[in-house]
Amino acid sequence: MQVVCLQDEALKALTDRLVEYVKAKHLVKEDKWISGEEAMQKLRISSKTTLQKLRDEGKNRFSQPEKKHILYDVDSINDYLNKHAKNTF
Template sequence: MEVICLQEDAFYALIDKVVERIQQQQNVREDKWISGIEAMQRLRIQSKTTLQKLRDEGSIRFTQPEKKIILYDTDSIEAYLNRHAKSTF
């Protein structure tokens, strides 16, 4: 068994690099455009009517590449949730 010794600064630098790499890999896997079902899950809503209302009001961005296909922008969903977040006292 081998023991590897690192200085504290080098250890934390290594941890930072690992965390950064994991975050980059997660960002690559995540799609910018998601389906209505995925959008409803992220928004924690169950009604397609509510999702349509958010779309009609311009609260979240969407694209419609074909007549029956509607995709939602993940960034706009996150922005919508952040706009409606309440600060703690």
């Protein structure tokens, strides 16, 4: 059996490269526009009313290609979550 030792920085760099390789290899890409259910899951909310309130207040960007079909911008949701993130001490 062979044991390989790496310094913390080398291990992190190797891990980052591996993650990028796997993403590129499997073409992992998140959809730009997601359904209301997916938006609620991403925001960790369970109420459609809360999702509508966020939409009505202009907190999340959305598209309405049909009257009853609303899609939410993933980047807008991520920006909203990052805006409300609290830094550690």
